[in-house]
Amino acid sequence: MNERDDEEVLRHIQPLARIAASNSFRERVMKAIAEERARENSRTARGWKSWPRWVTIGCAAGLILLLLPMLRVGGGPERSSGAALLAQSAQAMSKVQTVHILGRIRTLPGDNFELIGAEYDFVPIEIWREYTNPPRWRVEKPGRVVVMNGQTSTMYMERSNSAVSGTPNAGFIEWLRPMLDPQSILENELMAARKGAAQAALSKSNGVIVAAVSRQAQGNFANDWARNKSIAESDHRCLYRFDSASKRLEGLQVAIAVAGKETVVAEFTDFRYNEVFPETLYALQLPSDVAWITDRPSKPAPANLNGPRDAAVFFFNACASEDWDAVLQVRSETSVPMGIKQTYGGLQVIAIGEAFQSGLYPGYFVTYQVRLRDGYVKSHKIAIRNDNPEQRWVVDGGI
Amino acid sequence: MTAAATLQIESWPQTISEFERLVEATQDELVQFAFYRLGNRADAEDAVQDVYVQAFRDRDKRRHITEVRPYLFRMVRNRCTDVLRGRSRKPAGQGQEAGAGDTLADMLAREEAGEFARLLDRIPEREAEVIRLRAWSELSFAEVAVAVGAAVPTVKSRFRYGIEKLRRLLNLEGGMPR
Numbered sequence: 199m200n201e202r203d204d205e206e207v208l209r210h211i212q213p214l215a216r217i218a219a220s221n222s223f224r225e226r227v228m229k230a231i232a233e234e235r236a237r238e239n240s241r242t243a244r245g246w247k248s249w250p251r252w253v254t255i256g257c258a259a260g261l262i263l264l265l266l267p268m269l270r271v272g273g274g275p276e277r278s279s280g281a282a283l284l285a286q287s288a289q290a291m292s293k294v295q296t297v298h299i300l301g302r303i304r305t306l307p308g309d310n311f312e313l314i315g316a317e318y319d320f321v322p323i324e325i326w327r328e329y330t331n332p333p334r335w336r337v338e339k340p341g342r343v344v345v346m347n348g349q350t351s352t353m354y355m356e357r358s359n360s361a362v363s364g365t366p367n368a369g370f371i372e373w374l375r376p377m378l379d380p381q382s383i384l385e386n387e388l389m390a391a392r393k394g395a396a397q398a399a400l401s402k403s404n405g406v407i408v409a410a411v412s413r414q415a416q417g418n419f420a421n422d423w424a425r426n427k428s429i430a431e432s433d434h435r436c437l438y439r440f441d442s443a444s445k446r447l448e449g450l451q452v453a454i455a456v457a458g459k460e461t462v463v464a465e466f467t468d469f470r471y472n473e474v475f476p477e478t479l480y481a482l483q484l485p486s487d488v489a490w491i492t493d494r495p496s497k498p499a500p501a502n503l504n505g506p507r508d509a510a511v512f513f514f515n516a517c518a519s520e521d522w523d524a525v526l527q528v529r530s531e532t533s534v535p536m537g538i539k540q541t542y543g544g545l546q547v548i549a550i551g552e553a554f555q556s557g558l559y560p561g562y563f564v565t566y567q568v569r570l571r572d573g574y575v576k577s578h579k580i581a582i583r584n585d586n587p588e589q590r591w592v593v594d595g596g597i
Numbered sequence: 598m599t600a601a602a603t604l605q606i607e608s609w610p611q612t613i614s615e616f617e618r619l620v621e622a623t624q625d626e627l628v629q630f631a632f633y634r635l636g637n638r639a640d641a642e643d644a645v646q647d648v649y650v651q652a653f654r655d656r657d658k659r660r661h662i663t664e665v666r667p668y669l670f671r672m673v674r675n676r677c678t679d680v681l682r683g684r685s686r687k688p689a690g691q692g693q694e695a696g697a698g699d700t701l702a703d704m705l706a707r708e709e710a711g712e713f714a715r716l717l718d719r720i721p722e723r724e725a726e727v728i729r730l731r732a733w734s735e736l737s738f739a740e741v742a743v744a745v746g747a748a749v750p751t752v753k754s755r756f757r758y759g760i761e762k763l764r765r766l767l768n769l770e771g772g773m774p775r
Contacts (some may be wrong), residue, residue, distance in 0.1 A: 207764045211713045212732045215706035217629040220642060224620050227646050231616055231653045238654075417661060560608050560660055587614040 290445035298473050299325040299377060301450075301466030308341025308357040310595070312372040312428045316454060316461035325466075326475055327378050334480050335378050337371045344370045347480040354484055358535035361484055362491035373429045377450075377466070406448075407440040417557035423579060424557025426456050429463070431557040446471060489533045497526040499590050506553040506562035506582035509591035513580070514550065514568060517542040530592050542597065544571040553582070560585050561594055606665040611656050620649055623666060627673050630733050634677040636710045638703050644680055648672040667736055667743035674726065674744065719766060724759030727752050 302320040305313050323339040332348040344353040346366050353370040354361045364370065371378075396413040412435045419425050426432045432454035439449035452464040503509050509528050516524035520543045522534045551565030561583025569575050581595040606623075610616045624645065631641035648669065652659070662668050717725040723745075730741045738756070742749045 203764070204760050207760050207767065208728075208732050210763070210767055211716060211728065213629065213633060213706060213709055215703075215709060217625075217632045217638070217641075217703070217706050219624040219628040219645070220638070223624055223628065223642055223646075224617075226642075227620050227624070227649045228613075228617055230646055230650050231613065234650050234653055235613065418663070555663070558661060560611070585608060585611055585615065587612055589615075589618075 291447070294329060294446070295472050296326070296328045296475060298470040298475070299327075299466050300468040300470075301325075301464065303339070304461075304463040305339070307339065308355065310372065311337070311339070311342070311344075311370070311374050314428060314432070314454070314463040316426065316456050316459075316463060323374075325374070325377055326479055328475055332366065333378075336479050337374060337378075343482065345480055345482045352482050352484075354482060354488070358489070358537050359485060359487065360489040360491055360531055360535050402442060405442045407442050407445075409436075409438040409440070411436045411438070415557075417559075418555060419557065421554045421556045421563075423554070423563055424559055426454060427557065429454070432456070432463075434463075435460070489531045489535050491531050497523060499588070500524065500527045503528075503591050506584075506591060507550065507564050509582045509593065510553075510564040510566060510580050511547075511550055513593050514542075514545065514547045514566065518545050518547060520544060528591060528593050530586070538597065541570065542568075545569060548575065559583075563596065607663050609652075609656055609659045609662045609665055611660060616649070616653055616656075619652075619665070623669055626734055627669060630670065630729075631673050631677055632703075632706055633710045633713060633733050634674075634729070635680055636707055636714070640680055644676045645673055648676050664740065664743040667740035670730060670734060670736060670740075670744040671746065674730070716763060716766060720759050720762040724755045724762065727755045728759045728763070731756060 301323050303323050304315055304318040304320055305311075306315075306318060307321050321340055323337070325338075326336045328334045330348070333346075334348045335346045337344045341356045342353065344351060346352075349366070350363055351366055351368050351370055352361060352363045362368075362370070369375070396411050398409065398411045400407070400409050402408070413430075413433070415425060415431050415433050417424060417431050424431050429452055434452055434454045437449075437451045437453075438447060439451075440446065441448045446469070448469045450464070450466045451462055453460045453462045455461075500512055503512060513525065513528050516522075516528075517538075520539070522539065525534050525538070546569040548567040548569055549565075550567075553562040553564045555562055559581065561581055563579040563581055565577075565579050567575060567577045579596050580593060582591055583594045584591045586592065606619060610619050627645045627648070628638075628641050631644045632638060635641050635644065651672065652669065659668075713729075717729065720728075726745055727741055730736050730744050731738075736744060738752055739749055741756075742752045745752060747755075
């Protein structure tokens with residue numbers, strides 16, 4: 199039998215009538231989605247901390263009882279009593295008013311909070327979290343700070359003198375987000391283990407309870423450019439350390455495995471509970487000439503951009519001719535940061551490669567090689583994405 | 598070509614406006630698919646609406662999915678299966694009534710859907726599902742593979758076996774030239 203015979207059979211079950219969605223269907227769907235969004239916001243606004251403490255503790259204890267069967271408890275000199283220890287930990291954490299966390303991460307100063315790399319030096323990082331209602335927090339590392347004042351979160355990037363503002367849960371601090379809720383870290387990790395996304399083990403030794411959680415790298419690595427550039431995109435192991443007397447989280451170490459070698463890329467060693475924070479912590483003082491990043495380019499879209507590579511070519515050509523208005527057509531900023539003008543103005547394009555995707559990044563990477571005005575030849579990958587409301591291609595990083 | 602077939606949807610939408618574009622581009626083909634599976638407009642639109650809301654709810658964990666369109670078909674297929682299972686627990690006849698707002702096209706499609714179901718219910722379900730996706734949508738074999746969660750060669754062989762069985766059924770019924 200050939201394809202024509204197949205088509206003959208298929209014709210017997212191919213619709214003659216053409217069914218389209220009702221005129222009001224899209225409106226109904228979008229209303230249902232808006233209601234779902236409202237429910238999400240409501241859940242977020244209520245938050246874990248605004249539940250009565252007894253509910254929080256009860257839920258945590260119940261969850262722990264559910265999770266316990268999948269834990270390998272033991273491995274240390276003294277066996278953990280499992281559920282009791284975790285329930286006590288949840289109860290202890292529920293009494294916390296503030297937490298001030300100090301640590302260090304292998305990353306580049308000023309770069310995003312997601313970036314890590316075994317080859318980078320450690321840079322310090324500091325987190326302040328206040329369990330008020332609404333909650334407030336601040337996360338800071340050299341060159342980059344995020345403040346959430348209870349209503350909005352704002353991130354300032356010193357190198358580019360630019361800032362961006364968003365909802366309280368805007369993803370500015372990326373993988374560090376769980377650190378703002380130490381009381382639910384363990385439950386989240388163990389839940390992941392229960393779903394098969396991680397392996398977890400619990401032990402108690404020398405007055406310290408240690409939870410070890412290992413996960414495989416997540417993402418698409420047909421091109422492995424993004425592999426090992428963030429915690430989630432690395433095979434990694436987290437060691438959470440809880441004080442066995444107070445049952446509070448007092449340490450976290452994250453190691454990634456690269457080519458069979460494990461390297462610690464993040465560690466938080468100082469957890470200070472119930473400090474009183476000054477109000478100024480949540481008031482971000484921004485320079486008057488700060489460039490604000492919006493969710494869309496401030497200039498009209500350039501014509502004939504058919505994809506990420508086109509956007510990369512457009513961006514570098516605009517830099518080469520120092521046409522900063524054109525640069526703004528593919529940047530989500532109100533003005534071009536001086537750093538970009540000084541570094542990339544007058545560059546010479548040597549080569550621009552094809553776009554590819556890698557890891558968990560929702561956009562594309564495009565390989566480029568340019569000669570900067572000072573003669574330095576820079577070879578890197580520019581990050582381009584179009585997951586904005588207008589689906590416009592914008593330069594997101596890699597410069 | 599449908600609007601969705603021409604629109605490149607390469608990443609799972611994350612914002613309300615992105616979902617609006619997705620709904621605009623895919624609603625007709627998904628409703629048509631669900632209609633032929635469930636036999637009436639009301640159930641079809643309810644099923645597809647449920648899928649869109651679920652797609653929005655899970656947008657974060659699905660952000661790595663690049664084959665958005667076939668994945669939506671997969672979700673609709675699963676949702677339709679749930680509806681059909683629910684119907685099988687109800688007294689016969691419930692769940693396939695004509696709706697008050699049915700158009701002539703709806704009535705014709707309902708008759709067709711009944712006829713298709715009569716044929717496809719007589720071959721193994723995993724072969725029938727591949728044939729439905731090929732016949733009722735514009736999905737390629739690679740996209741059908743995403744929609745049913747199987748490898749492309751597996752999908753092609755299921756299609757081939759299913760078509761052979763349908764051919765024999767149609768021959769027996771005198772519905773096909775020999």
